[in-house]
Amino acid sequence: MAESASSKGLTYRDAGVDIDAAERALADSKRAIRATFGPRVLADVGSFGGLFRADGLGTEPVLVATADGVGTKIRIAASVGRFDSVGRCLLQHCVNDALVQGAEPLFFLDYIGVGQLDPAMVAQAIQGVALACQDHGVALLGGETAEMPGVYPVGEFDLVGTLVGVVEREHLLDGSRVRPGDALIGLPSDGLHTNGYSLARRIVEQRFGADDYHAQFPGAEGASCADVLLRAHLCYLDPLRPLLRDPALHAMAHITGGGVGGNLPRVLAGHSAEVARSAVPPQNVFTQLVAAGEVPEDEAWRAFNMGVGMILAVDAAHGPRVLATLKENAQAAFEMGQVIATDREGEAEVRWLD
Amino acid sequence: MAESASSKGLTYRDAGVDIDAAERALADSKRAIRATFGPRVLADVGSFGGLFRADGLGTEPVLVATADGVGTKIRIAASVGRFDSVGRCLLQHCVNDALVQGAEPLFFLDYIGVGQLDPAMVAQAIQGVALACQDHGVALLGGETAEMPGVYPVGEFDLVGTLVGVVEREHLLDGSRVRPGDALIGLPSDGLHTNGYSLARRIVEQRFGADDYHAQFPGAEGASCADVLLRAHLCYLDPLRPLLRDPALHAMAHITGGGVGGNLPRVLAGHSAEVARSAVPPQNVFTQLVAAGEVPEDEAWRAFNMGVGMILAVDAAHGPRVLATLKENAQAAFEMGQVIATDREGEAEVRWLD
Numbered sequence: 063m064a065e066s067a068s069s070k071g072l073t074y075r076d077a078g079v080d081i082d083a084a085e086r087a088l089a090d091s092k093r094a095i096r097a098t099f100g101p102r103v104l105a106d107v108g109s110f111g112g113l114f115r116a117d118g119l120g121t122e123p124v125l126v127a128t129a130d131g132v133g134t135k136i137r138i139a140a141s142v143g144r145f146d147s148v149g150r151c152l153l154q155h156c157v158n159d160a161l162v163q164g165a166e167p168l169f170f171l172d173y174i175g176v177g178q179l180d181p182a183m184v185a186q187a188i189q190g191v192a193l194a195c196q197d198h199g200v201a202l203l204g205g206e207t208a209e210m211p212g213v214y215p216v217g218e219f220d221l222v223g224t225l226v227g228v229v230e231r232e233h234l235l236d237g238s239r240v241r242p243g244d245a246l247i248g249l250p251s252d253g254l255h256t257n258g259y260s261l262a263r264r265i266v267e268q269r270f271g272a273d274d275y276h277a278q279f280p281g282a283e284g285a286s287c288a289d290v291l292l293r294a295h296l297c298y299l300d301p302l303r304p305l306l307r308d309p310a311l312h313a314m315a316h317i318t319g320g321g322v323g324g325n326l327p328r329v330l331a332g333h334s335a336e337v338a339r340s341a342v343p344p345q346n347v348f349t350q351l352v353a354a355g356e357v358p359e360d361e362a363w364r365a366f367n368m369g370v371g372m373i374l375a376v377d378a379a380h381g382p383r384v385l386a387t388l389k390e391n392a393q394a395a396f397e398m399g400q401v402i403a404t405d406r407e408g409e410a411e412v413r414w415l416d
Numbered sequence: 417m418a419e420s421a422s423s424k425g426l427t428y429r430d431a432g433v434d435i436d437a438a439e440r441a442l443a444d445s446k447r448a449i450r451a452t453f454g455p456r457v458l459a460d461v462g463s464f465g466g467l468f469r470a471d472g473l474g475t476e477p478v479l480v481a482t483a484d485g486v487g488t489k490i491r492i493a494a495s496v497g498r499f500d501s502v503g504r505c506l507l508q509h510c511v512n513d514a515l516v517q518g519a520e521p522l523f524f525l526d527y528i529g530v531g532q533l534d535p536a537m538v539a540q541a542i543q544g545v546a547l548a549c550q551d552h553g554v555a556l557l558g559g560e561t562a563e564m565p566g567v568y569p570v571g572e573f574d575l576v577g578t579l580v581g582v583v584e585r586e587h588l589l590d591g592s593r594v595r596p597g598d599a600l601i602g603l604p605s606d607g608l609h610t611n612g613y614s615l616a617r618r619i620v621e622q623r624f625g626a627d628d629y630h631a632q633f634p635g636a637e638g639a640s641c642a643d644v645l646l647r648a649h650l651c652y653l654d655p656l657r658p659l660l661r662d663p664a665l666h667a668m669a670h671i672t673g674g675g676v677g678g679n680l681p682r683v684l685a686g687h688s689a690e691v692a693r694s695a696v697p698p699q700n701v702f703t704q705l706v707a708a709g710e711v712p713e714d715e716a717w718r719a720f721n722m723g724v725g726m727i728l729a730v731d732a733a734h735g736p737r738v739l740a741t742l743k744e745n746a747q748a749a750f751e752m753g754q755v756i757a758t759d760r761e762g763e764a765e766v767r768w769l770d
Contacts, residue, residue, distance in 0.1 A: 071715075072619060074612070111581070113588070124458060126468075127523065133562060137567060159465055163459075173527070203481050210488050213573070222576050226580060261431040269426075355426040356426065
């Protein structure tokens, strides 16, 4: 980056940081951010901290907080210049993480780190977050955009978020209700959600012979690789809300990095699970990636969700009722196994039935 | 990165992501993280969301939430392999951001993005955050470490955090008490804190002729550039706690990116300020950077805190009492100007008296 021609003195802009560009990006997004504010938000955009009234949240309210990013899905967004869907993915991913402990989301804060700040790009990402917040009744309470030349190469960026939700203590899903024999019910994902992208990108770039992400995705009529791989992470809040206070719901696992095997045991309080992989409806995106990458089956189930985005552990006697409730809410679901006792001296694990 | 030799099939590790390394880094830090848990934390490390009991937080509790990073200070940490102080900087920066609205901190979540995950480095950064959390009574409630080859070059990383604090609504500092005539009291910073690093690094690298950050910093006896530039962001919670419910305290501004001119007007509710730059005790680090970089004075005051880390607006009649209270708490302080009316049709601003 050249120093300014008129002077030998260094300025912040010479050093690669454009404070005005950050302020422009924020100004363009203020309307969308304010639209997420409910009656609990007390301060406007731009204060040092977002303010959220916490009176009357419940009798024994428990805050549930979770931080996450969207992984290298962001590199596909950057390569095709489409930044809104990753904002939605991030928010919906975090809502699911709080949801599995029984929580309704309250507020969200985002962070964008970039190598060189493009106000239009940043505004698109923030607005993607803000629209998703509005859809789910979440206040976009704060955020930060940081221009960090060198930490990020020009054209690269990271998008990080923290969500805080609330659950009444008696309805907290903490694994204590889980019992061997509980039925496992899976909810379909819509593609990769936000995990396994480093592997998926490598397969697309090396094995599909796709020059870029505008090329057609094999077997996906009329859809480019970008279309398929930027699909938004599904949010399970609306279809699962009617079950949150149902005593038959014992636990939920959000299937993210590590796949079914890495996530399901996290919520089973030491119990194990047996799972039929064949019960999960296959999706073209996984079939194509696994075939082209010659990815070993166990590795595929560790890197990808393979078609299941959320797993519920429910009292087996109430399984049919839970399935009926999900159907009433237009949520597809499938039985995929059961909770089993963990071997004495053994570790909690997922045993594949096929 | 080479594909594994034994097979043509791709694995996650081939794609540059080592899930086991992330788990090792977390395992090494669990003891330090658990040490931050107070009686309000309900879940252990590794659950989908951190759980924090929110009953009994006050009569009309207001949550104050803030997200931030440490900017390109992180590149100096990376270049000398010292990762604990940036963790402390991040936490203390965020505590200050909540503090200026009157809030005591409750809990924190961190995010580390890296190009290639070095478990020892990540553990050092997390432990830096955890130790600072413990010092200030903050629960380290959650976090995420993401290995993102390509988004971050090998050796680079970003460290991001979100803090949630609480303030009783009647003690909220929202600018409503600020009046023209209020005295402005500054608290010294200790060097750059976490702002202006892109400019500072450029000066060190181009103008000091320093090969690396192990070279001596001019005028700082026995201290390397890394020692001077990695100094921790001061936390003002302990010295300011006795003033948080004092009606004479009208507002506080944390001097971060944008300097005094960019931050002070954010808390003055539309009023302006006049400030004597000469009232701020000069620090060698700024004197040297500004001279070597031939940084214009206004630019220096926009990029750096220039020696003032926090500014209090207080009822002028109580100024001497506030100064005495700070002195009793071993907190240095100096009068540096006053709040003034903003020109009709004008924008809130900082007018320099010198």
